[in-house]
Amino acid sequence: MEEVKPRISVYYAQNASVVTLADEKILDDEDIKALEDSIMPLIDNAVNLVIDFSNVRFLSSAVLGLLIRISKRINENKGRLKLCSISPRIYDIFKITRLDEIFEIYPDVKKAMQTLK
């Protein structure tokens, strides 16, 4: 497993990269920039991406902006983006902003991976 401390851990399975966000809180511009710099190279080659939120307990709207940038890049490269393991409180943020309607969200990594077969 490749690890980029302390932001993400990455492993490769089937036809996707699985990124686990390591931080409980994602707020600072520097944190978000670091995440972006870590994730964007993973999706430059038409790869599917699963982002695992199981460690995340708090995030702000700035993170939603990052997810949209990632989603656009993946779409450009004909890949697919799946989000998973989002806590109920964080999921409410997606519902309020209606981003639950444009992101594919699954209960866990296994279920997200099944949809990429």
Add this chain to the structure above:
Amino acid sequence: MTSKACTHEKIVSNGAISELRRICAKILCHTQNLEYSDDDLFAIQLAIEEAIVNAVKHGNKQDPARDVIIEYDLTPEKVDIRVTDQGRGFDPDSLEDPRLGDNIYKTDGRGVLLMRSYMDSVEYNELGNSVRMTKFNSKPR
């Protein structure tokens, strides 16, 4: 003063987000002592985070010479927080709904929606450079 006493404070900060987040943490610590629920604490933290980011980025245009003023009244019944920047203000009613049409694909513009969704009341002053947010304690008393 006991841990459950009401707290009122007005803090003039230099407008650095890191310092404003420390003030936010202090408010949350006081609020936790007043026995608000975890959901309430989450809502208050999110609303303050969005308000201070708006104040620094959009209000003060990240000018380090401009201050951000945070004033709060914390009681067991409700949390009242005012965040004021030294910018020119804006008209909150002119904001586009980030949930509609192509706005949903924009990478920003969701902060005020979240503040309004998570707090019981969100009001701007006439100039639009000061927001007052109120959250009532959801625990039955």
